[in-house]
Amino acid sequence: MNKVMNMHDAVAKYVESGDTICFGGFTTNRKPYAAVSEILRQGQKDFTVWAGPAGGDWDMLIGENRVKTYINCYTANSGYTNVSRRFRAAIEEGKLMYDDYSQDVLMLQLHAASLGLPYLPVRLMQGSGLLDFWGISREERKALEKVDNEKFVEVENPFNPGEKIIAVPVPKLDTAIIHVQKASPDGTCIIEGDEFHDVDIAIAAKKVIVTCEELVSDEYIRRDPSLTKVFSQCVSAVVHVPFGAWPSQCYNYYDVDGVALTEYDKASKYADAADAVKKLKKEAAKKGIEFNLENKPETFEDYVEKWVYSVKNHEELLDKIGGSRLMTIRNVPGLGYAGKVQ
Template sequence: MSKVMSLSEAISKFVENGDSISLGGFTTNRKPYAAVHEILRQGQKDFVVYAGPAGGDWDMLIGEGRVKAYINCYTANSGYTNVSRRFRKKIEDGSLIFEDYSQDAIMLMLHAASLGLPYLPVRLMLGSDVADKWGITKEVRETIEKLPNDKLVEVENPFKPGEKVLALPVPELDTAIIHVQKASPDGTCSIEGDEFHDIDIAIAAKKCIVTCEELVTDEEIRLDPSKNSIPGFCVNAVVHAPHGAHPSQVYNYYDYDKEYYINYDKVSKTDEDFKAFLDEWVYGTKTHEEYLEKLGVNRLLKYKNVPGYGYATKVK
């Protein structure tokens, strides 16, 4: 059965207000920006977010007030903004409900979600402020249904009496959105290069939307099963969206857009410039295709992959 649909249809059907949600990719790498733009256009909000290593994707959604609670390890457009500016502003003015875990912890939490574990025992963070200081109090947690009541619980290792470990909560994801290099109509996906946490969230989530650079036949994607990363039964919607990760990079297809990240770093400093940027580049384009037309073919070609390198060779 074909799961191919338009981006508008996929977001409308599978992204709901209040979802516990995670996006694939890593800071400036294979982030599903086309889907983020469509969420902004459609207006879904009140997300409980398990972000992993995030960038401008979640920074935009935070800046537009779409996030109810944010669980994260860091948020930055690496190399251009040390800490994403809309995220930082919300933290500084106290308007974002936020919890911080170490990167290794949150990635393991998402992996545990894919395994269906009830909780995750780790030694990570023991004795550190990341464990001892909570960003979201127990009282606030109890008011948000999709948040665990505790950040973590210190327990005794049942196999080594006297040894302490931290029991971390396992995310219960409603929705995952990822961008891949190739997908087929039945939802089978091929990810080239680093897979990050994308496979974990695709397996763990109740609903999974995939945007792809290339839409190939079911027969084509099965020719070399060793190259496939996500089975079709994990995926609910497949959207053909070339350059759907722009401005981030997609291994073997294109590099990150340096001009975009430099500009976003500037415009995200103030509320007024941020709103103007979204009005021009998100709300001012009705579809992903209009967004690409606005960027222009010459700009897209500038960051095209050079065969043998995986990315462009003149991006600095």
């Protein structure tokens, strides 16, 4: 069965406002940015998110007010921004309903979802503040249709009476989006390098969009079944988008675009021009100097306008980035990484 679609149609059909959703990848690794940009352009919102180790992908959606509830272990563009800025600002300003688990527990929760488990017993997080502090209270949880009423429940180990363990909920994913190196028209995928939680969410979700660097034939992908990581039965749509993880990296294909991630780090400090003026005035007052805005800084609003809304699709984005710039991040055969340090 041929599941190949263009990005616009795949997102329009399989990403719905109000979905419980998860993206693949890890902070700055193989994040499905091309799909994220299309969601931003189309306007879907009110997501309940199980983010895994997230980066600028979810930070942009949070910054554009598309996320209703955010369940996460951490959100950062590793090496560029230690805590993603729009994510942090939304929490500090009370604009985001947020709860967190430790990274190991959250990854196990996503794995439990792929196994169809009703809940997950763990010893992890015991004795930590993650049990003491709830980002979303019981009262708030009861009003949220797609969030479990309890963050966790302490239960007795039935095989060792008297021992207490922690039972945590298992995500019920409507939609997953992953970016892979190779996919065939029927949705069979090859993931090179670390799989992260991509296979788990592809199995667990009701709807799965796969974006890929290379679209290969069904015959090609069957030549070595040992390389197959995601099977066609899991996949709803396949979208061919070279550099679809830009500005994050895609193992064996290209490195992170350090210029773009540095630009995002600086721009995302400020939501918009008014926010920039407010924060810079405060900084000037602390230093006892006169406020001057001769050189207006780029803001988050400017960044998403330039790299998301000003282009109508991923192909136009690649033209805007430019072939010479993209070639600087291409992996060099034999090295496994780009030859030019950014």
